[in-house]
Amino acid sequence: MGFKCGLVGLPNVGKSTLFTALSSLPVERAKFPFATVEPNRAIVPVKDERLEKVAGLASSTEITPTTLVIVDIAGLIEGASQGEGLGNRFLAHIREMDLLLHVVRGFKAPDVPHLAGEPDPRRDKEIVELELILADLAILERRLEKVRRSAKALPKEAAAEEEFLEKLRVHLYEGKTARSFAPTTEEISMIDNLQLLTAKPVVY
Numbered sequence: 001m002g003f004k005c006g007l008v009g010l011p012n013v014g015k016s017t018l019f020t021a022l023s024s025l026p027v028e029r030a031k032f033p034f035a036t037v038e039p040n041r042a043i044v045p046v047k048d049e050r051l052e053k054v055a056g057l058a059s060s061t062e063i064t065p066t067t068l069v070i071v072d073i074a075g076l077i078e079g080a081s082q083g084e085g086l087g088n089r090f091l092a093h094i095r096e097m098d099l100l101l102h103v104v105r106g107f108k109a110p111d112v113p114h115l116a117g118e119p120d121p122r123r124d125k126e127i128v129e130l131e132l133i134l135a136d137l138a139i140l141e142r143r144l145e146k147v148r149r150s151a152k153a154l155p156k157e158a159a160a161e162e163e164f165l166e167k168l169r170v171h172l173y174e175g176k177t178a179r180s181f182a183p184t185t186e187e188i189s190m191i192d193n194l195q196l197l198t199a200k201p202v203v204y
Contacts, residue, residue, distance in 0.1 A: 006097035011075030013105035019072035
């Protein structure tokens with residue numbers, strides 16, 4: 001399976017339109033929220049002229065380009081981290097992705113509703129980002145509880161992880177993503193193991 005890229009954003013911002021543009025697959029596009037419930041998926045070959053040159057040098061008769069898996073995920077709304085809208089399903093689908101393609105609406109259209117009112121790219125980006133941060137904080141809280149329970153059995157390891165989790169929690173509480181957190185060499189594996197949503201690379 002190829003590298004997974006998930007299209008995320010508020011409802012009615014153009015995710016399914018972009019999905020069709022990238023994949024050439026027609027999908028339902030509607031002027032109401034949550035027209036997409038189950039994710040649309042497409043496997044898209046990545047064209048690269050360098051591959052043909054390498055194949056020529058190697059006298060290869062078969063050329064197999066790498067692929068991207070493009071996933072059109074249902075729109076997120078404010079409160080998704082508490083289960084609003086399709087919140088829990090939305091977050092579960094995002095967790096499977098390697099890269100997030102965050103679609104932000106920058107157009108006005110009277111016949112295409114926008115749940116947050118008039119489109120405001122900065123505000124809309126922050127709504128989605130905040131919901132992902134809140135979901136990550138819930139993961140950190142659960143992990144902290146588990147680490148504190150194991151402190152008696154492994155006091156040194158638990159103390160180091162608890163210190164790291166507390167630093168990361170403060171960072172997220174400040175409205176910052178896990179991507180912008182600078183872990184030490186010892187902390188890199190700990191942050192990777194958490195599989196945080198805001199640690200994933202994002203393209204707007």
